[in-house]
Amino acid sequence: MRITIDPALLLSIVKRNKRDLESAVFRRDFREAAIAVILATIFFCFGLHGGWPLFLLGVMCLFVAGYLVCDRMRQRRKRRDIHDTLRGTVESSLHQVTHQIWLLRNVFWWYLLPFSIGLVALIGSAYWDTIKNYDPGYAPITLLFLGIYAASVVLLYWGIYHLNQWAVRKELLPRKRELENLLKSLAEHNELDD
Amino acid sequence: MDDEFEQIFKRWFDEHKRLLFRIVRIYASSLDEQDDLFQEILLHLWKSVPNFKGLAKETTWIYRVALNTALLWRRSRRRRRKRFRKSIINFEDIPASPADSSSAQENHKLFDQLYKAIRQLPVIDSCVVLMHLEGLGYEDMTKVLGISKNHVGVRLNRAKKALARDLKGLLDEI
Numbered sequence: 001m002r003i004t005i006d007p008a009l010l011l012s013i014v015k016r017n018k019r020d021l022e023s024a025v026f027r028r029d030f031r032e033a034a035i036a037v038i039l040a041t042i043f044f045c046f047g048l049h050g051g052w053p054l055f056l057l058g059v060m061c062l063f064v065a066g067y068l069v070c071d072r073m074r075q076r077r078k079r080r081d082i083h084d085t086l087r088g089t090v091e092s093s094l095h096q097v098t099h100q101i102w103l104l105r106n107v108f109w110w111y112l113l114p115f116s117i118g119l120v121a122l123i124g125s126a127y128w129d130t131i132k133n134y135d136p137g138y139a140p141i142t143l144l145f146l147g148i149y150a151a152s153v154v155l156l157y158w159g160i161y162h163l164n165q166w167a168v169r170k171e172l173l174p175r176k177r178e179l180e181n182l183l184k185s186l187a188e189h190n191e192l193d194d
Numbered sequence: 195m196d197d198e199f200e201q202i203f204k205r206w207f208d209e210h211k212r213l214l215f216r217i218v219r220i221y222a223s224s225l226d227e228q229d230d231l232f233q234e235i236l237l238h239l240w241k242s243v244p245n246f247k248g249l250a251k252e253t254t255w256i257y258r259v260a261l262n263t264a265l266l267w268r269r270s271r272r273r274r275r276k277r278f279r280k281s282i283i284n285f286e287d288i289p290a291s292p293a294d295s296s297s298a299q300e301n302h303k304l305f306d307q308l309y310k311a312i313r314q315l316p317v318i319d320s321c322v323v324l325m326h327l328e329g330l331g332y333e334d335m336t337k338v339l340g341i342s343k344n345h346v347g348v349r350l351n352r353a354k355k356a357l358a359r360d361l362k363g364l365l366d367e368i
Contacts, residue, residue: 007208011207012201014203015240017233017238079244082263082339083258084258084261084262086258086262086338087340089258089266182318185317185318186339
C-alpha cells in the first residue's frame with residue numbers, strides 16, 4: 001500500500017503550528033511586561049498619596065521587567081540557527097541553558113532584591129510613621145500587622161527562591177549534562193586529526 | 195515571496211520525506227513521540243526556508259535542520275506542545291521499507307530491526323550511519339555535523355561493526 005501525504009495540507013498545519021507557537025511566546029512576554037507595567041502604574045498612583053516608598057516600588061517593578069526584556073532580547077540575538085552544524089547548534093543550546101541556570105541561581109539579585117528594597121522602604125516607612133505618631137489604641141495592631149506582613153513576604157521570597165533552585169536541579173542541570181555529553185562525543189578522537 | 199517559500203518547502207518535503215520519516219523513527223520510539231518530533235522538524239524546516247540562500251547543498255541544509263531538531267528535541271515539552279497541536283501522521287501507516295520491494299515482509303522485519311539497532315548506537319554514530327545509508331559522502335557529513343572527515347570515518351567504522359554484531363542473527367535467519 002502506498003501512502004500519499006498532501007504537502008499542501010501538511011504546510012497549512014505547519015504554518016498553523018508556527019503561528020500558535022509565536023502567539024504563545026508573544027502572550028507570555030506580553031503578560032509579564034503588562035503585569036509589571038500595571039503594577040508600576042498602580043504603585044505610582046498610590047504613591048501620589050502614599051509617599052515615596054510606593055514610587056520606589058513602582059520603579060523596582062519597571063527595573064525587573066526591563067531586565068527580563070533586555071536579557072531575553074540579548075539571548076535571542078546570540079542564538080544560532082537550527083540550520084547551523086550540529087556542533088554549532090549544540091554549543092548554542094548549551095550556552096542558553098548555562099545562562100538560564102545562572103539567571104535562576106541569581107534570582108535573588110535581579111528579581112527578589114529590587115522588590116525587597118521597595119518593600120523594606122514601604123514597611124519601614126509605615127513602621128516609622130506608627131512609632132512616630134504612637135496611638136495606644138491602634139499602634140500595637142498596626143505593628144503586629146506589619147510584622148505578619150513582613151514575615152509573609154520573607155516566606156514568599158523563600159518559596160520563590162527554592163522553586164527556582166528546584167527548576168535548576170530538576171530540569172536545567174540534566175539538560176546541561178545531556179548537551180555537554182553530546183558536545184563531548186562530537187569532540188572525541190580529535191587527537192586523530194593531529 | 196511566500197509562494198516561492200511554499201514551493202521550496204513542498205519540494206523539499208516531496209524529495210526528502212523518506213529521510214524525515216527515518217530520522218523520526220530512529221529518534222522517537224512511540225507513535226505519539228514520532229508525530230510530535232515530525233511536526234517539530236517540519237516547523238523548523240519551514241522556518242529555515244527564508245534563510246536558505248543556496249550557499250549550502252539542499253540535502254546538507256535539510257539534514258542539519260532535521261538532525262539538529264531530533265537531537266535537541268525534548269520529550270518533556272511534548273505535553274505543552276500537545277495543548278495546541280493535533281496529531282497529523284500515524285507512523286504505523288507508513289511502511290518502514292520501500293513499498294515496491296519484492297520481499298516486503300522480510301524487508302519490513304529487517305528495517306524494523308535496523309532502526310532498533312541504530313537507536314542503540316551512541317547518538318553521533320547513529321547520525322553518521324543514517325547519513326551513510328542515505329548515500330551522503332564524508333564531505334557532506336562533516337558539513338552537517340561540524341566534525342572532521344577522520345572523525346566521521348572512525349565513527350562509521352565503529353557503528354558498522356556494532357550493527358553487524360547486532361544484526362548478525364537476523365541476517366542469518368533471513
